Amino acid sequence: MKKKSALRILLSFVLCSMIAMGACACSFGSWGSGNSGNTATETDPTIRSVYDLYAERCAANGDDPLTYDAWLSSIKGEKGDKGDKGESGNGWHYGNGAPSATLGKNGDLYLNFENYDIYVKEGGQWSVRGNIKGEKRDPAEGGSGSESEGTTAELQIHFLELGSKYTGDCIYIKIGDTDILVDGGCREASADTIERYVDALCTDNTLEYVIVTHADQDHIAAFAGNGTYASLFERFVCEKIIDFPKTGKTTDVYNRYVSSRNKEVEVGAVHYTALECYNNINGAQQSYELSEGVTLNFLYNYYYEHSTSDENNYSVCFYINQGDYNYLFTGDLEESGEAFLVQNNDLPHCKLYKAGHHGSKTSSTEALLSVIQPEYVCVCCVAGSPEYTVTNENMFPTQLMIDRVAKYTKNIFVTSLVVDPVEGQKKWGGITSMNGNVTVCSNGVDFTVTGSNNSTILKDTDWFKQNRTWPSYGVQ
Numbered sequence: 001m002k003k004k005s006a007l008r009i010l011l012s013f014v015l016c017s018m019i020a021m022g023a024c025a026c027s028f029g030s031w032g033s034g035n036s037g038n039t040a041t042e043t044d045p046t047i048r049s050v051y052d053l054y055a056e057r058c059a060a061n062g063d064d065p066l067t068y069d070a071w072l073s074s075i076k077g078e079k080g081d082k083g084d085k086g087e088s089g090n091g092w093h094y095g096n097g098a099p100s101a102t103l104g105k106n107g108d109l110y111l112n113f114e115n116y117d118i119y120v121k122e123g124g125q126w127s128v129r130g131n132i133k134g135e136k137r138d139p140a141e142g143g144s145g146s147e148s149e150g151t152t153a154e155l156q157i158h159f160l161e162l163g164s165k166y167t168g169d170c171i172y173i174k175i176g177d178t179d180i181l182v183d184g185g186c187r188e189a190s191a192d193t194i195e196r197y198v199d200a201l202c203t204d205n206t207l208e209y210v211i212v213t214h215a216d217q218d219h220i221a222a223f224a225g226n227g228t229y230a231s232l233f234e235r236f237v238c239e240k241i242i243d244f245p246k247t248g249k250t251t252d253v254y255n256r257y258v259s260s261r262n263k264e265v266e267v268g269a270v271h272y273t274a275l276e277c278y279n280n281i282n283g284a285q286q287s288y289e290l291s292e293g294v295t296l297n298f299l300y301n302y303y304y305e306h307s308t309s310d311e312n313n314y315s316v317c318f319y320i321n322q323g324d325y326n327y328l329f330t331g332d333l334e335e336s337g338e339a340f341l342v343q344n345n346d347l348p349h350c351k352l353y354k355a356g357h358h359g360s361k362t363s364s365t366e367a368l369l370s371v372i373q374p375e376y377v378c379v380c381c382v383a384g385s386p387e388y389t390v391t392n393e394n395m396f397p398t399q400l401m402i403d404r405v406a407k408y409t410k411n412i413f414v415t416s417l418v419v420d421p422v423e424g425q426k427k428w429g430g431i432t433s434m435n436g437n438v439t440v441c442s443n444g445v446d447f448t449v450t451g452s453n454n455s456t457i458l459k460d461t462d463w464f465k466q467n468r469t470w471p472s473y474g475v476q
């Protein structure tokens with residue numbers, strides 16, 4: 001480990017897993033509510049490997065594992081409690097919903113009584129790791145809780161709350177041991193929040209890709225760091241840093257970002273601009289395989305090579321392809337940038353689109369939406385915050401953005417919600433969660449969106465009913 005001791009990582013995992021679990025109920029298939037009993041037998045070939053996982057977890061938690069025979073005997077016992085507990089250590093856990101946080105011994109193992117799949121929890125995530133009737137499935141080899149054809153390893157996309165009253169972007173993407181962090185908003189202190197969240201899921205302390213879309217504070221601050229808060233570059237081993245070719249910024253936070261990034265390069269990271277990626281030059285690639293059947297693809301943004309007074313239009317744009325699904329990220333790209341993006345790229349239909357510029361009225365234009373036709377839209381913002389404007393309809397997420405998106409989907413999710421805004425002034429008390437940390441999970445066939453606070457779509461929230469209108473032509 002380059003930057004943190006194994007002990008610190010273990011401690012942070014234990015402390016943080018409870019925090020992160022709410023956003024990580026991320027498994028597919030129906031959870032067995034049947035009562036057909038536990039049919040584990042000593043001759044099942046996968047049982048020993050499940051025991052080995054159990055023993056590893058005990059060691060990681062500082063517990064002494066049961067002997068194999070005692071453990072086998074314990075799982076042959078009565079069924080575990082119905083629900084999502086399972087820390088009793090006696091019997092398999094089963095229930096109707098995805099298990100939530102447990103740090104107990106057998107709480108890390110779960111048997112689905114409908115199909116006898118064995119689930120294990122690793123890095124805070126549940127995934128299928130075998131079947132007690134003998135079929136062994138390894139998520140890293142393509143199985144991930146679904147028997148459907150054409151599936152890939154499980155991809156997770158997390159839209160993070162940032163522990164601050166300000167709007168900003170931070171998106172954590174994970175597939176297997178490959179971790180991607182996109183932007184580090186919104187203030188330097190966000191680094192603590194982001195580190196805690198990522199630590200609970202990133203098992204190797206290494207971010208294989210860091211993508212920084214543009215140089216505005218609310219996208220770079222946690223990477224910039226300051227005397228009080230260490231940069232995210234100091235907190236994680238970063239392998240590839242891919243950022244914007246152009247900027248008009250000369251701010252202090254931008255200069256600290258460059259300095260922190262360059263220090264990371266000095267200790268082994270490689271740095272490419274998105275233009276180098278797009279052009280496949282200097283060792284950079286336009287497309288990276290993240291896992292079998294899953295690719296990260298950089299798009300051509302006209303403003304990679306042309307100057308503009310609008311910093312947002314310099315945003316790095318990319319999409320992830322997973323089988324039939326595509327997930328698009330455009331940073332804070334604005335109307336003009338979106339028009340060029342459509343003109344210069346063969347954009348796919350998108351299962352998911354991260355709303356450009358926090359749901360601004362000047363992004364998510366019809367020119368883009370009509371091509372990508374998103375099914376799900378995630379907005380990183382503080383809904384109803386007067387941070388940038390005192391005009392209600394222009395506060396993120398804006399009425400005009402909603403008017404345009406509504407034609408394609410009602411599945412809009414928003415991270416945070418303002419608390420105590422002062423009417424007519426750029427003052428507000430703080431934030432609370434709207435959906436909270438929003439987690440998207442897919443194996444290329446199954447697809448779920450889950451909020452750590454709730455999974456209510458925007459149009460059904462109280463805030464929306466009081467502050468916005470769903471157009472009559474919108475998807476109902």
Ligand SMILES: [Ca+2]
Pocket residue numbers: 177178179202203204205206207208
């Ligand atoms: Ca990693």
